Amino acid sequence: MPDAADPASMNARRKFRREGEERRRQDLIDATLDSVAEHGLEGATLRTIALRAGVTAGLIRHYFPGKEDLLQEAYAALMGRMTEQAKAALAMEDASPRQRLAAFVTANLDAPIIDQRVFSLWATFIGRAGADPTLARAHREGYLGFRNEVEAVVAEVLAAERRKPDAAELRHHAIAINAIIDGLWIEGCLAGEMFSPGELAAIGIKAVEAELGLAPLELKGGNQ
């Protein structure tokens, strides 16, 4: 049967609903991140993004001046979510510095931070940091913010141990711990099924405590 048999299907303009501006922008940004994660920057076309967001391509221009702006806002949104989640783990007020550091490491090495999709997005965007100064600065700020958080907790941990590290020592610890977390994060994202649940976090905590020269905790199950 030809389509012409159905009068409703002829020249039928697509039905649509008007969403609030904030909601639409958020949907478009999410659709952009999905597209980039799945097809890379090259495959994230306006039509692909629009399809995923359930709208037509022309609408994007109504909310964003151009594709570049959309990508920029999408990257900013991604970074915002990542750092927000990471820092949230440090918020525990009623815990010893050492416990907070361990919680921080664990939070960064378990779901939902260990996530292949997020990693793909991070890698895709960061790969352009060398050529795009805007991206480079955004990364630098996020990195330094993260490292400063680490440095602050390290200072508390060592203070609780009655040790008085100088600034250089503190900085080196923060750099090393940051590297441990980043490195394990990558390993987990890229080959998550090679590690049992919690294994990466355990490795991370042990490595961080070794870096800080903390004596192993006495566990009730005995020590080695």
Next chain:
Amino acid sequence: MPDAADPASMNARRKFRREGEERRRQDLIDATLDSVAEHGLEGATLRTIALRAGVTAGLIRHYFPGKEDLLQEAYAALMGRMTEQAKAALAMEDASPRQRLAAFVTANLDAPIIDQRVFSLWATFIGRAGADPTLARAHREGYLGFRNEVEAVVAEVLAAERRKPDAAELRHHAIAINAIIDGLWIEGCLAGEMFSPGELAAIGIKAVEAELGLAPLELKGGNQ
């Protein structure tokens, strides 16, 4: 003066030289890596690549079935060079295991391994590992090979200290050390000017030796 005044410029076909097959393929691969590093996967078009290689776009089809194959070979070449350089540092025959481990860490955290261009390439390609099984497998193999190398050296280092780690312990050490190197590598590539020369390597060696529980070496300059 119109161009027509110069007979040589009318219908002047471009001069060219015939290069050997291997040479041309290598040039095209290098041009591809350059293009990807500079403009990302999206900006690495056949015409851009050809321009950089000093040929015209049509020639690429003579050496590669399609663009995808060219990218694949370029990625393989990149990985090959990276792992080759990394492993070379382990080849020192007449050195103690601990020295070889330190040399390995240093080799991975100084030029030419610390390089923004290489990092951009790595990130750009690895970002697609989640969607491209071929890339994912290539990475996995490279990663496991690297980690096995680390594990072997670690075993030697610990054996020299008369320690007998079990397999799980060894594996964990290798994972952690791999993470330390990767993490510091990223920090160095993305913000190299924030670190003084050799600083990252020093941080890396200290972190790795802490992870393995090695007593600090007695230096002639005194110890802290």
Next chain:
DNA sequence: GGCGTTGTTGTGCAAGTGTATAAATAGCCT
């Protein structure tokens, strides 16, 4: 030197890209 092979160029093409803009309609105000 002439000739054949084939590496190399140049052109063409269909598909897809981002952007511009006109036409339509959903939802609110009165």
Next chain:
DNA sequence: AGGCTATTTATACACTTGCACAACAACGCC
């Protein structure tokens, strides 16, 4: 209910992309 306006669709357009192919010329061989 009826009109207003901003959101949304749909179409058009200039441009780029990867790929196909025919013409050409550099180089080895006789």
